Amino acid sequence: MIKKILIAATAVAAITTTTTLVQAGSGSYVLDRIQERGVVNMGHRESSVPFSYIGDDGKPQGYSIDLCNQFVDEIRKTLKMPNIKVKHVPVTSQTRIALMANGTIDVECGSTTNNLTRQKQVDYLPVTFITGTKLASKKGSGITEIEDLDGKAIALSLGTTNEKAVKRHIKAKGLNVKIISVKDHPQGWLALDTGRVDAYASDHVLLYGLISKSKDPSAYQVTGRFLSYDPYGIMVPRNDSTYRRLGTVMMADMMRSGDMMKTYNKWFSPGPTKINMPASSTLKTAFEIQALPH
Amino acid sequence: MNYNWDWGVLFCTVEDAAAGCSQPFFQWIVSGFGWTIAVAAAAWVIAFSLGSLIGVMRTLENPILRGIGTGYVTIFRNIPLLVQMFLWYFVMPELLPKEAGMWVKRGMPMPEYWTAVFCLGTYTASRVGEQVRAGIQSITQGQRYAAMAIGLRPTQVYRYILLPVGYRIIIPPLTSDFLGIFKNSSLALTIGVLELTAQTRQIEEYTFQGFEAFTAATLLYILVTAIVMAVMRVVESRVAIPGMISLGAK
Numbered sequence: 001m002i003k004k005i006l007i008a009a010t011a012v013a014a015i016t017t018t019t020t021l022v023q024a025g026s027g028s029y030v031l032d033r034i035q036e037r038g039v040v041n042m043g044h045r046e047s048s049v050p051f052s053y054i055g056d057d058g059k060p061q062g063y064s065i066d067l068c069n070q071f072v073d074e075i076r077k078t079l080k081m082p083n084i085k086v087k088h089v090p091v092t093s094q095t096r097i098a099l100m101a102n103g104t105i106d107v108e109c110g111s112t113t114n115n116l117t118r119q120k121q122v123d124y125l126p127v128t129f130i131t132g133t134k135l136a137s138k139k140g141s142g143i144t145e146i147e148d149l150d151g152k153a154i155a156l157s158l159g160t161t162n163e164k165a166v167k168r169h170i171k172a173k174g175l176n177v178k179i180i181s182v183k184d185h186p187q188g189w190l191a192l193d194t195g196r197v198d199a200y201a202s203d204h205v206l207l208y209g210l211i212s213k214s215k216d217p218s219a220y221q222v223t224g225r226f227l228s229y230d231p232y233g234i235m236v237p238r239n240d241s242t243y244r245r246l247g248t249v250m251m252a253d254m255m256r257s258g259d260m261m262k263t264y265n266k267w268f269s270p271g272p273t274k275i276n277m278p279a280s281s282t283l284k285t286a287f288e289i290q291a292l293p294h
Numbered sequence: 295m296n297y298n299w300d301w302g303v304l305f306c307t308v309e310d311a312a313a314g315c316s317q318p319f320f321q322w323i324v325s326g327f328g329w330t331i332a333v334a335a336a337a338w339v340i341a342f343s344l345g346s347l348i349g350v351m352r353t354l355e356n357p358i359l360r361g362i363g364t365g366y367v368t369i370f371r372n373i374p375l376l377v378q379m380f381l382w383y384f385v386m387p388e389l390l391p392k393e394a395g396m397w398v399k400r401g402m403p404m405p406e407y408w409t410a411v412f413c414l415g416t417y418t419a420s421r422v423g424e425q426v427r428a429g430i431q432s433i434t435q436g437q438r439y440a441a442m443a444i445g446l447r448p449t450q451v452y453r454y455i456l457l458p459v460g461y462r463i464i465i466p467p468l469t470s471d472f473l474g475i476f477k478n479s480s481l482a483l484t485i486g487v488l489e490l491t492a493q494t495r496q497i498e499e500y501t502f503q504g505f506e507a508f509t510a511a512t513l514l515y516i517l518v519t520a521i522v523m524a525v526m527r528v529v530e531s532r533v534a535i536p537g538m539i540s541l542g543a544k
Contacts, residue, residue: 094495097502101297121298121502153400158483158492159499164317180406181486190384196399237296 026079028242030106035079040072043091043105043235047185049209050267050275051111051129051232060088060109063267064234067128067251068109071234074250093159097121100237107236107247111206113161114233123240124233125247126290128260130283132226133162134204136192136211143199144223146175152198153178155191165228166201185210192220203230208275231286248292255291303503304510319497323507326493327514333410333479333489338472340415341422348419349426350452363423370420375413375481382413383485410482418475425467429460462533469526473519490514 026032034040044060045052055061069086076084089105096112099105100122114124135154137143143152146169156163158181170177180197182188189210192200200207204222211220236244254260261279270276279287305320351363370378383406387395398405433456441451461468483492494511498504 093499094504097498097504101505102295117500118502120300158486158488159496164500181488181492183484183486187384187484194384194388194399195396196387196405238298239296 026242028240030237030240030243031075031079031246033103034075034084034106035081038081038083039085039087040075040107041087041089041105042068042072043089043096043099043108043110045092045110046090048111048206049213050271050273052109060090062109063263064109064111064128064232066263066266067234067254068107070254071107071125071247071250074246078246096235100235103237107234109234111203111232112235113230115161119238121238123236123238123244125236125244126251126255127231127233127286128251129205129232130280130286131203131205131230131232133165133201133228133230134207134222134226135199135201135224136207136220136222137199138192139219139221141198146170146224146227147173149177149199150175151177153180153196155180155182155188155197155200157182157184157188157202160202161228161230162201162203169227189214201227205275205277208277209273212273212275252290252292255287256293260287297505298503299506300503301506303497303501304506317500319501319507322493322497323490323510323514326488326490326511329407329482329487329489330476330479330491330514331518333407333414333482333487334476336411337414337418337479338475340412341418341471341475344416344419345422346426346457348423349430350457352423352427353430353456363427367420367423370417371424375417375478376484378417379410379413379481379485383409406482406486410479410485410487414475414478414482418471418478421471421474422468425464425471426460428467429464430456432463433459462535465526465530465533469523472526473522476518476522477515 026035042060042065044062044065046060047053048062048064050062051064052060052062072084072086076082089099091099091105091108091110096105096108096110100108111129112124114127135143135146135149142148146166149170154166154177156166156179163181167179169175170179178197180191182191185202185206188200188202191197193214202210204226207222211217211222214220234247236247251260254263261284264279264283268275268277268279303319304323307318348363348366351359352367354360354363373381387398389395390398402408437455437459438451441455442448446454479489480491482489483495486492488496490511494504494507497507501507
């Protein structure tokens with residue numbers, strides 16, 4: 001028995017020492033892992049248009065994917081391994097954290113809001129997009145602001161930052177709004193389309209995306225003031241500042257040189273999905289502020 | 295595993311918001327657990343009563359009633375529960391006349407809850423129906439003939455002879471279906487019932503501490519199913535009639 005424990009202890013010690021030695025190489029456990037595998041596992045979403053979605057060719061594409069490809073190039077240069085491959089791993093809002101925590105993905109390229117609570121679990125690269133909660137409704141419904149929903153019904157996607165924001169406003173204003181929880185965007189849209197609710201709240205960029213894909217885009221409107229502030233960022237594993245800095249440097253360079261704005265315009269103005277959202281002044285300022293000098 | 299465990303998130307209160315607690319997550323779990331029980335219990339009432347009816351219908355002489363029973367089981371047992379949830383919630387109101395459809399969508403109190411209960415109940419009824427049919431058919435034909443010979447009407451044959459024995463025989467598989475209804479109730483989240491799994495996912499989205507929330511949910515599911523199993527075992531031994539179970543075999 002004691003012998004077995006001793007063997008186990010030695011094995012554990014050996015593994016620990018090996019890990020430490022490897023880590024001493026670059027000071028980044030994620031880079032070490034990428035070097036060892038020769039592959040970057042890139043998490044992507046399937047329908048976050050136009051950030052990260054499956055294109056007509058069946059491959060992930062979008063604004064976040066383009067930025068992540070730049071990031072992978074940076075990793076290739078840093079590790080001096082030009083042949084590092086990219087493996088695309090589909091993630092959902094339910095799986096992204098677990099897959100990042102257990103090391104399945106090295107970077108998540110989707111439409112994830114960067115907030116302080118979530119930063120206890122993951123790290124983020126600089127803010128690449130700014131959105132917020134707005135309302136989508138049918139034209140002629142007379143709904144412009146959240147106050148107009150008094151006595152009406154709204155659909156909210158389960159667990160989103162939008163849900164949090166709308167509930168807070170409803171409570172603060174003492175409104176009588178019937179809340180229908182839905183699982184995801186398509187179901188929220190279906191609830192609005194079939195008249196089960198009068199409005200659907202989500203990040204305004206996603207609402208424009210949903211409208212552009214609906215049966216009759218001219219029948220819907222996105223209205224109201226921003227009910228929340230949702231900055232998007234690319235998600236990376238926590239406790240690895242070396243790895244994260246790689247992304248921060250790459251993005252600061254892109255923002256300084258104007259490549260960031262070019263990439264943005266490629267996808268948003270008007271973009272392959274005709275979403276037609278020129279960069280807001282807030283986003284332009286964010287790019288300027290985050291373009292840190294060397 | 296590069297995961298930052300923080301069990302405190304489950305028990306934090308909104309007052310200590312600095313600790314990263316934006317919502318009363320423990321209350322969410324309690325409320326979710328309550329909805330899980332409420333959905334499962336109400337659905338079981340439908341499943342057991344409707345299922346018994348379907349099961350009896352499938353053992354009758356009348357070919358029309360038997361056909362209805364068989365048709366019901368074929369349809370409800372062969373369509374995935376997830377799809378059924380979706381059909382009842384999103385498609386059915388569109389098929390009704392406009393006014394009635396609007397009532398289902400807007401006027402009815404708690405539409406998502408009642409839709410979930412109805413859907414889960416009718417689905418499980420098809421399974422219960424099959425158990426009841428198997429229970430009745432496992433009783434030797436002699437029992438039925440003997441009952442008719444002493445002058446009982448068909449309803450009395452079922453009421454006093456076939457069903458009391460049949461139910462006793464199928465207690466173990468019925469227990470499985472009863473457990474199943476608690477677990478299947480998690481699919482109610484797809485139409486917006488904030489039951490245990492839905493609340494768990496919501497906590498995950500808010501805090502990114504999904505493992506803690508799912509662990510709590512797992513323990514609660516195990517707790518409730520363990521209680522059900524214990525209760526059913528007691529029921530089984532209480533109602534057992536010595537020698538009865540072997541009737542079918544003779």
